[in-house]
Structures are given as C-alpha cells and as structure tokens.
Amino acid sequence: MAQLSDIANEFIRDEIEEFLERPEEIERNLALFSRVSPAMQDIAAALIDGDDVTVDRLTRKALDGGVGALEIMDDGLIAGMGIVGIKFREGYVFVPEVLVSARAMKAGMAHIEPILAASGVEPIGTVIMGTVQGDLHDIGKNLCIMMLRGGGFTVIDLGVNTSPAEFVAAVEEHSAHLIGMSALLTTTMPNMAKTVEAFKDAGIRESVRFMVGGAPVTPEFGKDVGADGYGKDALACVELAKKLAVEVN
Amino acid sequence: MGSAWKGPAISPAIVKRRGENFTRLTGEWMTPRRRFLSALYGGRVDKVPAMTLSSVVTLDAMEIADAWFPEAHLDAEQMARLAATAHEELGLDTIMPVFHSQLEADALDAATWWGTVDNWPATNDHVLTDPEDFKIPSDYLNRPSFEAALGAIRLLRKRYPDVGIVGKVYGPWSVGYHLVGIENYLMDTILDPDKIRRYLEVMLPACMMSAHAQLEAGADAIMWADHANRELVSPETYRDFLLEMHKEVTVEMGGPSIFHCCGETTDRIDYFAEAGWDCFHFESQVDPYVAKEIAGDRMSLMGNINNPTTLFSGTYEDTYEACMKVMQAGINGIAPEGSVPLGTKNDVLMALADSARDYSDAHRPDGRLVVHDPPPADNGAEAD
Numbered sequence: 001m002a003q004l005s006d007i008a009n010e011f012i013r014d015e016i017e018e019f020l021e022r023p024e025e026i027e028r029n030l031a032l033f034s035r036v037s038p039a040m041q042d043i044a045a046a047l048i049d050g051d052d053v054t055v056d057r058l059t060r061k062a063l064d065g066g067v068g069a070l071e072i073m074d075d076g077l078i079a080g081m082g083i084v085g086i087k088f089r090e091g092y093v094f095v096p097e098v099l100v101s102a103r104a105m106k107a108g109m110a111h112i113e114p115i116l117a118a119s120g121v122e123p124i125g126t127v128i129m130g131t132v133q134g135d136l137h138d139i140g141k142n143l144c145i146m147m148l149r150g151g152g153f154t155v156i157d158l159g160v161n162t163s164p165a166e167f168v169a170a171v172e173e174h175s176a177h178l179i180g181m182s183a184l185l186t187t188t189m190p191n192m193a194k195t196v197e198a199f200k201d202a203g204i205r206e207s208v209r210f211m212v213g214g215a216p217v218t219p220e221f222g223k224d225v226g227a228d229g230y231g232k233d234a235l236a237c238v239e240l241a242k243k244l245a246v247e248v249n
Numbered sequence: 250m251g252s253a254w255k256g257p258a259i260s261p262a263i264v265k266r267r268g269e270n271f272t273r274l275t276g277e278w279m280t281p282r283r284r285f286l287s288a289l290y291g292g293r294v295d296k297v298p299a300m301t302l303s304s305v306v307t308l309d310a311m312e313i314a315d316a317w318f319p320e321a322h323l324d325a326e327q328m329a330r331l332a333a334t335a336h337e338e339l340g341l342d343t344i345m346p347v348f349h350s351q352l353e354a355d356a357l358d359a360a361t362w363w364g365t366v367d368n369w370p371a372t373n374d375h376v377l378t379d380p381e382d383f384k385i386p387s388d389y390l391n392r393p394s395f396e397a398a399l400g401a402i403r404l405l406r407k408r409y410p411d412v413g414i415v416g417k418v419y420g421p422w423s424v425g426y427h428l429v430g431i432e433n434y435l436m437d438t439i440l441d442p443d444k445i446r447r448y449l450e451v452m453l454p455a456c457m458m459s460a461h462a463q464l465e466a467g468a469d470a471i472m473w474a475d476h477a478n479r480e481l482v483s484p485e486t487y488r489d490f491l492l493e494m495h496k497e498v499t500v501e502m503g504g505p506s507i508f509h510c511c512g513e514t515t516d517r518i519d520y521f522a523e524a525g526w527d528c529f530h531f532e533s534q535v536d537p538y539v540a541k542e543i544a545g546d547r548m549s550l551m552g553n554i555n556n557p558t559t560l561f562s563g564t565y566e567d568t569y570e571a572c573m574k575v576m577q578a579g580i581n582g583i584a585p586e587g588s589v590p591l592g593t594k595n596d597v598l599m600a601l602a603d604s605a606r607d608y609s610d611a612h613r614p615d616g617r618l619v620v621h622d623p624p625p626a627d628n629g630a631e632a633d
Contacts, residue, residue, distance in 0.1 A: 050439070095481045096435040103436070134368035139432055161362075161371075186556040187369050190590045215480040215512060221557050 006034035009041035036075040043076030050100030056107040069115040085235035126176040130162030132191040137184035164198030177248035193225035209244040281342035285413030299605035304348040304588035309595040319363040325400025340602035343413035346401040354427035356392035375430035380447040406467025416463030420475035421452035470505035484517040499525035522547040532586040537578035549581040572604035579621035
C-alpha cells in the first residue's frame, strides 16, 4: 500500500493527513498521488489552494513539456478537485472555497478542452443541465457541469430559469439521454415534477434518465417527482451520471 | 383571569370551508396579535401561535382573493387581500404581505423579473461590481416595490388591528447576492474580504430604512433575512462578517426582530442568539430540540414545518402530525420553514392552525396558559 512519504508534494500530504477520514478514500488518494508525477501533484495542490494563476502557468508548462492533456486533467485537475469535493462534503470548506478552486480548474481546463475536443475522444454521454423554471441559482449546477465535463461527459448547459419545454427541446436536439435539474428554492422544486411530466407528455420519458440536486432537494423528494437519481454534490453527480449512462447507452 | 376575547368572530370564509362545527379553542383569550408578540418574546400564550413569517400564498389563495401573481407584488390592494388569506382562510395568527425577496434590491436598481402567476420573482441581472458605486436612490422608499409593500402593510394594519402583521427585510448580505451576484459575492469573501465588508457597510442603511418604514407603516415585527447558511458559508463567516453588524441592527431597528436563515443552521444558532435577535425563524433541517437547547431563553424559535415534503407533497394528516412534533419540542410558534410552493394546497395548510389549537387544548393545565411538556431526556435538553 502506498504511503504518505511516497507523495512528493508536502501540501498534498498535509491535505490527505488532515482532511481525509474514510479509509477507502485515504487509500485511493494515497495510491493516486503517489503514482502521479510531482508536476501533476503541484497542479492539484495549486487547485486545492484556489490559485488560478499557478494552475494556469503549471498547465501550460506541462503541456509545453509534452505531458498529455488527458493526463493533466485526470492526474492534476480532477485529482485536486476530488480532495476539494471531500473537504466540502465533510464541512471543512464551504461554497466560497469550492468556487475559488473551480475558478482554478477552469483556468487549467481552458488549455485542456480545445486539445481534447480536437483529439476526437468519445464522450461517455451527453447531459442536458439546467436550473428549473423560476429559479435563477446556478452555483451548484455550474460546479456539476465542470465536474461532468472533467469526468468525460459532453454537457449542454441550458442555464437558469429553464422551462420544461426547453428541457424537452434540448434533449431532442442533442439526442441526449441524461438530464440534470437543479433547484435552490423550495418554491421552485415542484417544477422538477413538471419537467418530468413534460417528458411523459412528449412520449420520451422512458428513453431518458433524470438526475436532481440542489440544497433543499432530498433523495425522497427526487423519488416523489419521478427522478431516477439524486446527487448530493458535484462529485456524487458525476458518479450518478456514469451509473445512469450505462442504463441508457 | 381575563375574560374570553370578544374580538371578531371566526371569518365567514373559514366557517364556510370548515362547517359550522369549527370552533375556536375554548377559553381563548388573547388576540392573534397579542399571542404572536408574546410568543416572539418567549412569553405566556393561551395558544401556541400558528403563523406565516414568509409566505403562504398559494394558487388556491390567489383564486380565493382574486389577487394574482405577478400583479400582486406591485399593487398594495391586491397584495393586502392576498396576504390576508393567511388569517381569513387558514386561521393563522399573522399576516405577511411582503411575499417576494426583491423589495430592497428592486428599489436599488437590480433588474427584477417579476415572475408569472405560478413562478416567483427573481433578480435576473447584477448591477454592482464596486461598493463605491452603490447609492441609495433619493426616491428609494417611493419606488414601486416599496409603494406596494408599505401600502399593503398600512391597509392590513387598518383592516386587522388584532392580527400580527409581519414585515420583511433582506439584509445587506442577501441584498449583496442580488446586486453583486452570489458567485462573485461568495468568492470575494475569500479573495477580497474587505470589499465584502465595504458592501455590507454601504448597503446596511438601505436595509435599515426598509425596516423602519415597514414598522412605521404598521408592521408588528420585522423578519430580517441574511442568507449566511450552511449550504453556502461557514459559521465563522457569519461570525466574522455579520455578527457585530447584526448586534447593531437588533438594537437600532426599533421593533421586534425575527431572523431568518435557510437550511441547516445548527452550527450557528448560538451566534444568532448572541446577535440579539428576538426570534429565529428556522427550517426543518434543524432538530427543534437541539435548537431549543442552544437558544435557551436568549431567543425564541418559530417555524420548522417542512415545505417540500410535508406541506407541498404531504397530506393534512402529515402536516398535523409534523406540527404536533415541533410543538412538543417546546418551540414558541409553528410556521412553514419558508415561502411555501405556490402549488401547496390550502387544505393542507389548515393543519397549522388546527394542530396549534388541539395541542394547546391538551397543554393548558390551568385552562389558561400553555405549558409545554419537559423534553425527553434522550432528545436534546435534559428534563428537569
């Protein structure tokens, strides 16, 4: 089993030691970070620290040095975001810290995405994402989108205040099978049910899978509105999308 | 012992809906207004108040009042009529006319989308990037959102002298979300905390003006919302950015104060009490026993009835049972945890007042004052 001392970057070692509690997550991250190069560890550390300037610089440097875009994304950016996600789930950090790390990830992805797009790598699937009608909150949705893209999905972002008809039209236009609906307000959560109903009315409910999330949304509420799964946070959203993608592919 | 209150009879609307057999609690002697205010300060009550502190507007209520979203947000008469259904139809002890969250932001030039009949208003564009650019317009309190809200409060005060009228203010933290945009605002709590402190400083006077105007118009209390909730920020963020400011607000407001913060707030209730809020309107994610233990006698607690699962998706019986459980925890009054979804059924919301009546009937050993059971030893505070 990998040891902390196998990881070159002191910041990453401290993060694992201080914030990770679940044995399987400690083991996974020890294995991951002891495997990846010190350069990737540095990118991950800068991302966890929310330092977008350093992530931008190190990503460019790694690409110039011949490191593959996929390797930088997986071993640097997503690896770092994985630690941020765990810290968020456990209450060590809150939305501001996640947003600042997300900004750093975006700085790195700005160099990575064009290369991946040009390389013709097949996405796992296409996800239609939107905040439901009447709701203009998009922080959670945007974090999910970033992680989904990093996780290998093509994401069509419908933005906020998305009507059921807009969800239906987007699914038809992009031949998508996965839909993610977000809501922050208890007053707008019922529009998730209206969206599911719109797919029934359009006769395409069976060919799609719905994911729901947002601060006041619960797994039980997701079931009530007819969704296929609930994601507590952006990391859970990616796991759920991968699981549901298997069902519809 | 005072004689029974001889105030207005149960509204004809309630009698019509509920039948002639529907009765007020026997021996009820406080007006709804007196009951609400006494409970707000943690005092004696003849009945646990059942209230709205945010919004209980539903599509049912719009039809009954013939007052509709979005027009009712900017029309004092429609707003008052629609708000009054909380008391007239649901039998609640309070009326809250400021349904939406745009009152201050709209008057401060935020771009407001006023919604539709079945969708809530929201801010759809953010106008501020520098606190030094912030200005309170000279006609701030005469802007359409204020004309409607203040006008509605005046009408309601005149029409319902015995019912609690609740005003609503979005504090500078939440107004910041509207004017600056929540993402930039939250990031700056880390990247440029002094900028956030400056935003709070310049926006606070606008929020205080709103509170004072609503109290002057006839509101009995102000529900002040600053959404420094756990889903967004740490308890230390509340402590470092808002605690001292809220201590000033609670002193300077000049009227009873109810603080609202969404979500799971257990880890910051102690700070809310320290800020000096008279009452905390809290959500269902918080265990009422634990909240009671933390708040102690420093701050009253109201709310806690779940919106999406209980009031919106549940039945009358589900809601009645949920209300009973919350009252058994000894909190000062029951209310929906926040603004209810517009599709919520009025028949379900009626369980609020009914359960408060029945609970109180069973918890008045002298037939006059409610005495709560001691909390169970294994749930929150220890029994005496």
